[in-house]
Amino acid sequence: MNDSPITIVIADDQTLMRDGLQTILSLEEDMNVVGTADNGLQAYEVVGRLRPRVVLMDIQMPVMNGIESAKLIKKDYPDTTVLILTTFIEDDYIIDGLMSGASGFLLKDMPGDKLTHSIRDSIRGQLMMPAAVASRLAARLTQSANGGMADWGAQRLKAEGIAFTEREKSIIALMLEGKTNRQIAGTLYMSEGTVKNYVSTIYSKIGTNDRTKAILMLQELLKDG
Structure with missing residues (x-):
């Protein structure tokens, strides 16, 4: 079994959200937040530089939104798992997110333990789809x-x-x-x-x-x- 940590980049334009996620993930022995970004373009650039296994990607960000950023990341770094991190469950976001190559959705208000379990499941190839999104x-x-x-x-x-x-x-x-x-x-x-x-x-x-x-x-x- 691969015991190397899961490297993660967090992309969100809210500092409080980025810091909160980083705090939660830093408590996990098998996870390592290697970088953060506050807009979609920066997220793409950080991924190119650090090559993380997972990106937690907000949708609504300045400069470039998360959907467009995810498309670029999956095009140039297809082995990177992108999880859309959002409070929105509008239909268009769901379809656009999947079409961008994202491996699923994580709701921002989900408990920390479910967040970490979902990240682990996503790198094993599972499609992450919370009940609210799936419905x-x-x-x-x-x-x-x-x-x-x-x-x-x-x-x-x-x-x-x-x-x-x-x-x-x-x-x-x-x-x-x-x-x-x-x-x-x-x-x-x-x-x-x-x-x-x-x-x-x-x-x-x-x-x-x-x-x-x-x-x-x-x-x-x-x-x-």
Whole structure:
């Protein structure tokens, strides 16, 4: 197991928020805040200089906002995990954040222990989606499907030549709610290994093995064309 500390950059235009996060994270033996930034452009520059494993990225910042900064970071430093740190759960922020390549959202008022657990989970490849954010995303996807998820955007799927089994549809619905493979397994009374196999098949059908990209692509497939 890799025992090197998780290097972190905090980007937020509020000094109190940056200092508070740094204090919380400094208490963790496996985490090390190596830099901070008070705007999106500075965050991009700090990441280029320090190459952290994780960036905690505020959305609304001067000079360059967090969404644009995240896009640049993921383009030039794709191995860096970006987590959007926000008080906002508006639909557009959720979609834009995922499209920027972010690995999920962390709400600013979440407890410190959940924050640190989420950071650890994110570097293991899990998509971080608090319940409040996941419910908004699910509602947005349901609305955009024009008639609900039940029809699964049949016309679009046929046009793309993609079809899902009923079991795959059940798993996709839970993926779109932000659930992990383990949570899906518990919900559907399946083994986690079986869920992973189904998810791999879904990824293969839509041509990606990245969970964030898969969710965005599945969202598009749910829309009536």
